[in-house]
Amino acid sequence: MKISLNWIGDYVDHDDLAPQDLADLLTVRTAEVEAVHEVTNHADQAVVARVTDVRVLGERTVVAVDDGLRRHRDVDCPAGAAVGDLVAYVPVLGTVCAPRDIGLGADDRVLRVPAGSALGAPLSRWIPTRDVLLEVDNKSLTHRPDLWGHYGFAREVAAVLGRPLRELAVTDLAEFDELPPVELHNDVGEDCPVVTALAVDVAAVRGTPLLVLARLSLMDVLPRGLATDISNYVLWELGQPTQFYDQSAVDSLRIAHAGELPQLRTSDGETRLLKPDDVVVFNGGHPVGLAGIMGVADASTTGLLLESATFRAARIRRTAGRLNLRTDAAQRYEKSLPPAMTRVAAARAFTLLAEAGANPVPRSRHTVVGDLDDQPRPLRVSVTRAADLAGIPLDHSRIAEVLTPLGFGTTVDGDDLVVAIPPFRSRRDIAIPHDIVEEVLRIIGYDQVPPRLPTATLEPAPLAKPVLFEHRARRVLVYSHDHTEVQTYLWGDDTWHAALGYDAAAGLRVRNPVAPERARLRMTLLPNLFKATAENLAHHDEVSLFEVGRVLVPGTPAHREARRLGAVSALVSTDPQWHLRKVRTAVEDVVRAIGRPPVRAEVSAPALPWEGTTVDLFDASGPIGRMGLLAAPLAAVVAPRKQVVWFELDLDALDGDRYPGSWSTPVSNHPQSIQDFSLLWPVERGFAALQEVLGRFTHPLVRGVQFVDVYSGLPDGMSSHTFRYWISAADRTLDAADLAGFRAALLAHLDTHGIALR
Incomplete structure (x- = not known):
């Protein structure tokens, strides 16, 4: 936004302060000044002259003018001059000038001088030849609608410098209270907190005061006639938009939504497509303006109807943005203008009409519909x-x-x-x-304000165990088991659930879902993980994904939020036992990292569509989750030609030590012996029962036991499980007798429990 220091100077003295110094003060006290520009014009080169004759020669217009000293003939002139007009004449060039010819904006029409101006007087009598513009960052004014006009900035300068602020010259509109009201209606409620109107008769005035034209040109505003120029001047002085209507065509105002009105032709000649909730100004049933943004025509008669209102910022911003019509008025309405300024703006406009020689005569009281909110x-x-x-x-x-x-x-x-x-x-x-x-x-x-560090007691932040355990689980799965973490949505997808044959009707329903098929909050992580697996297998041969997230478990009287760790491993494999053991090792490592005892598995009946071969997982405190093979009917849906193993752990059930104790076994100075044993075991009795039997065997030479492999293709429902024993002595190298003694002891233990070697 541009601020003219000459304009500010009407209300507060600041000439003793360098413009850059004032800009710096405003930057640290009020709003950021981004640049300081000195501007000049050549108003001292032009004088007032009267047109005495006009001739059109082809594309040229030449006139005769009288500057009070002598007459000048065949003077080049922009089109539009008429006999009797007072215009700006440049003697050294012998031309009647347009504003742009002397550095007053871009207007190329003839520069008319208001009636009553002395012939031969230089324009610099009314127009200063030098000014300084401050370029203020708009973003720093968003919360200050009072600063979107020069008078508001003058008030700030006065306060910052500690100097008096001269009062704004305004008419006391209470003097008109005995006059009849304007017919005024507001049908849009809170979209228009207040709307006001004042009917005024004015004398025919051909020219806008030169100072008004000059200041508007600095704001890049083109002259459009006295009424519109004064409306624009008030906007740039007070930050409050106003609108003059031709009272011969507009005798009442109604603020209403566009409704079925499809379009509106605005004063810039463009046709604007409307939406039903856009706010429009009507005269009866005829639209006369796009509220808060632009009217449909400029007023140029002697009967004027002045409207001043405030509109809801969000409504104006939405309409102006959609139409790409960011007018000066719309910019200000978007800042939530105070309603009280509507009356001040009307009073100021009336005063400016009088100062321009228009002799305004009110035909109505200042009519108000809504709350002016004009009390402190x-x-x-x-x-x-x-x-x-x-x-x-x-x-x-x-x-x-x-x-x-x-x-x-x-x-x-x-x-x-x-x-x-x-x-x-x-x-x-x-x-x-x-x-x-x-x-x-x-x-x-x-x-x-003296810089001073705050005083506070520093204490270590408490560690949240659940978060700590989640991080440990992530590190184990990523770094030790080549898994990739994903994050899926908190809701499920009914279309995908149907493909899985999964009924999620018990899930909590979202009142305002992102899509109709995504209205149920998830009760398990696995359906979303299966979908992520299917999507990733389109780009990779093998995929191992996991997610740490929350689910809502159905319950009475309400659903319960629970923390879960879910994972899906889709590999190219022909041995499901090997794949299950691989995933179970990952589960055991996660549980161990949290500081929990070893995991135990028990075969369980499938309960959900994706559950094929399934086991329940336990530790010493109870159940902690489930794992298993993907059911065969879903293989074509999730991972064609792949083998899929899944697991889901209840992290709320895994409450371990924040800092689990570390342990180590000293490395022996003597060599170890490795002994492998393949044991025959009925498949129906399960692996956990075999582990339990072997766990009861003790021997002083045993340093460790590891499960190696299983073969299930034996007759009579038998399987072969291979275990590896590490044996050594702390003080010597083993001899043949040691090895034979260990082997005999183990075989005796196995024989006691009916276990034979393969």
Whole structure:
């Protein structure tokens, strides 16, 4: 946003301060000034002249002008001049000029001078030839709609410099209260908190005051006639948009949603496609403006209807963004303008009409529909608390001294200060005591707050065991077992569930799901993991995935949230026993890393569609999960031509030591002997029973036992399990007698339990 220092100077003296110094002060006190630009024009080269004759020669227009000293004939002139017009004439060039010819914006139409201007007077009498523009970062003004106009910035400059602020010249609209109201309706409720209107008759005025034209040109605003120019001037001065309508065509206003109105042709000549909830200004049933954004025509008659309103920021932002129509008015409405400024803007516009010589005569009272919210809002602030928050000494008088120039009122009430928030400050900007402390600090200067480190007692943060155990499980599966972690959604997919034959109807239903088929929260991690496996197998030959996540377990009276670890291993394998052992080793390593006792498995009946050969997993405290082979009917769905093993652990049941004790066995100085034994065992009795029998064998030479392999292709329901024993002595090398003694002891133990060697 651009700020003219000359314009600011109308209300506060700052000429003794260098522009860059003022910009730096505003940056640290109010809003970031991104650049400082000095601008000049050639208004001193042009004088006022009257057109006495006009001739059109082909594409040229030449005129005769009188500058008060002599007449000039055959003067080049932009099109549009008429006999009797007061125009800007450049004697050294012998031309009637347009604003752009003397450095006043981009307008190339003839520059008319208001009636009553003295012939021969240089334009610099009304237009300063030099100004400085501050370029302010818009993002730093988002919460301050009062700063989207020059008067708001003048108030800030006055407060920062500690200088008086000159009052804005406005008409007292209460003088018109005896006049009849304008017919005014608001059908959109909160989309338009307040709308106001004032009917005015004006004298025919051909030219806009030169100073108004010059200042608008600095804001890159083209002149469009007195009424529209004054409306734009008020916008840039106060930040409050207004709109003039031709009262011969618009005698009442109704703010309503577009409804079935399909489109609207705005004043820029473009046709805008509307949506039913867009807000439109109507005269009866005829649309006359896109509310808060753009009207349909500029007013140029002597009967004017002035509208000033506020609209809901979100509604204007949505419409303007969709139509790519970011006007100056829309930018300001998007900042939640205070309703009270609608009356101030109307009063200022009336005054400017008078200053332009338009002799405005009101035909109505200032009609208001809605709440002007124009009374100061009280906010109680503890001075002691304010000083604590600020970090510097503050008392009642110091706070009042800072707030008063900003337009706030203050009243002492014990330790508290009751602050009266001015109506021109947005409720979103000032709402709580902390906002008052911020106002005080920014004007005093944050550099006045001594830097001081906070005092606090430092204590080690407690370690969350569940999170610690989850991290251990991840490390084991990733680094030791070549698994990849995935994260799936908290909900399931009904289409995928149907492919698995899985009924998830007991799952908790989401009220507002992302899609109709994804409305049930998951009760197990495995369906989503199976889907992730199927998707990844499209790119890889083998996949091993796991997820640590939460599920909702159905229960009474409510579902219970549970932490789970699920995994799926899809490999190219022809030996399911080998694959099961591989995955079980991963499970055992996870449980061991958490500090739990060894895992025990028991064959279990399948309960869910994906459960083929299935076992329940236990440790010393009870059940901890399940694992098994993917049921054959689902192999074609999840992993064609692959063998799939899954497991799911209940992490809430795995509560181990935060720091499990470490152990080690000294390495013997003497060589070890390795002895392998293949044992015949009935398949129906299960592997766990064989492990239990072997676990009861003890011998002083045994240093370790490891399961090696199994072969199940034997007759009579028998299988062959191979175990490896490491034996050694701590003080000597084993001899033949040692080996024979160990072998005899083991075979005797096996014979006692009916176990034969293969």
